[in-house]
């Protein structure tokens with residue numbers, strides 16, 4: 001059952017169009033992450049779902065009901081903001097209770113609900129504190145609590161972790177994921193951090209310039225990117241892109257060897273070959289390119305090596321114990337099945 | 352081998368002390384300036400109190416300490432029924448005007464700050480531009496207006512020009528800029544209507560500005576002279592400054608009585624200041640945001 005649907009949603013500010021038709025179905029209880037570079041329209045989409053921003057055209061459907069003309073409070077959603085937006089003049093308890101203002105529960109039921117939420121978020125001891133007496137992570141937890149008490153049909157998160165330091169971010173990431181497994185509400189989560197997207201999402205929506213580039217599970221967008229943008233955006237370090245020509249023999253790398261692939265083209269065609277650093281080998285597979293090791297970055301179990309080739313810099317992963325020396329001439333190999341081929345002009349993947 | 356002598360020599364002592372001496376000098380000048388400033392501030396108040404303790408024949412003597420201190424003036428002013436009337440008038444007028452400013456200035460300031468609507472900029476500029484018109488130019492239109500509405504010689508007549516001020520509106524608008532939109536949007540999602548958002552979310556966050564505005568408006572109305580003088584006729588409608596100026600007769604101004612009245616009338620301003628100044632705490636707004 002779809003509990004949130006976007007139908008050809010567009011948004012214009014004056015004459016500038018910032019969203020060009022967003023369509024998406026989100027199943028009940030799904031954790032969907034919107035990811036994309038800054039300014040691609042993630043927040044705008046989220047705010048239109050919340051009702052904070054007018055819809056220029058298209059429909060927002062929540063629980064089978066078109067909510068375009070409903071006030072935010074009538075949409076059965078709750079939102080957590082990047083800056084937390086918890087009220088500094090109210091105690092933690094009051095802040096959480098604020099989310100229940102418009103509910104019809106009795107006082108006792110409300111109190112019980114607040115206690116329950118505080119329990120889940122491990123905040124029972126902090127209920128009487130003021131926000132100024134809390135750490136950043138605790139403040140964000142209060143904001144989540146305020147959203148949770150209402151038990152909304154859809155939770156909306158707009159980059160809620162970006163103000164936290166790296167360690168806390170990892171921890172909160174896990175907590176939100178656990179929370180989702182516990183409460184089971186639908187979550188729409190916006191971030192520009194692809195690691196956050198990969199680790200948390202059931203499904204990832206990758207956006208660019210107001211358009212959806214691909215929707216899929218983390219594995220799908222990683223292993224079967226729909227275009228060159230997605231391929232480079234997902235995964236760190238990002239996918240190597242090598243210019244090549246596709247012809248009757250296979251792939252002819254501009255600065256490398258020719259690779260025999262099942263993919264052929266009768267007329268020569270300019271393409272880009274993408275290969276992830278993980279998929280590059282130093283010994284087995286088909287020969288791709290060769291070059292000189294410029295820099296090594298030891299990560300422990302493996303070492304990243306930056307190889308200078310005629311086609312530009314290529315990043316590869318090598319063994320952590322015996323990586324090639326800096327300055328050493330090496331050849332990089334790959335399994336043809338691990339290569340992604342994109343049209344050089346449109347960036348669309350070629351099957 | 353060259354050995355560096357690290358023992359202080361006479362010259363090095365002088366050198367190292369030089370910055371310290373300059374610092375002391377700077378410190379001294381700063382204290383001196385503050386001291387002069389302080390004296391300048393305190394002198395009028397000291398003379399006010401001193402004069403209020405003098406007999407009439409001694410008033411034009413510049414001694415700060417009265418030769419024969421007396422509380423006679425206080426007895427006279429406090430027993431004079433008129434002073435009591437003016438005091439009540441002033442309290443009523445200053446209090447109502449202050450409350451009215453707090454309410455309406457912040458409502459208009461909030462609207463101009465947080466809502467986008469056509470004409471918003473023009474309205475704001477129109478409000479601001481009234482700041483450039485001096486009171487002296489306005490009293491005649493005010494007077495004619497009061498006359499045609501029958502407001503002369505009434506509380507309403509004294510108060511109406513100041514019930515809302517352009518300055519207060521501007522001040523509140525600027526302070527509401529410091530309330531992040533996220534707060535307002537979060538409240539909207541939580542189901543508050545716009546008036547509730549203004550009252551329960553935005554207003555508590557600008558308490559320092561409200562306190563400053565309250566002090567400012569109260570003092571302004573408490574000491575207002577020109578307009579109350581023009582709009583009132585009967586002695587019972589006078590405010591303190593207007594009433595005090597009339598102490599004495601045609602031949603002589605009774606400075607000792609005026610100063611006594613002035614001394615007594617500073618008490619409410621002190622009370623207002625003490626009440627509101629504790630709200631002027633910085634950083635209230637930021638506490639709910641990213642740390």
Ligand SMILES: Nc1ncnc2c1ncn2[C@@H]1O[C@H](COP(=O)(O)OP(=O)(O)OP(=O)(O)O)[C@@H](O)[C@H]1O
Pocket residue numbers: 013018036037038039040041042043044045192
């Ligand atoms: N009020 C506005 N008026 C005009 N343009 C706007 C307005 N708000 C947003 N935009 C534009 O809409 C586009 C999308 O903005 P949005 O805030 O949705 O980006 P985002 O994906 O959330 O980026 P970020 O990761 O930086 O938060 C941007 O190009 C932005 O300049």
Ligand SMILES: [Mg+2]
Pocket residue numbers: 042043044
């Ligand atoms: Mg954003």
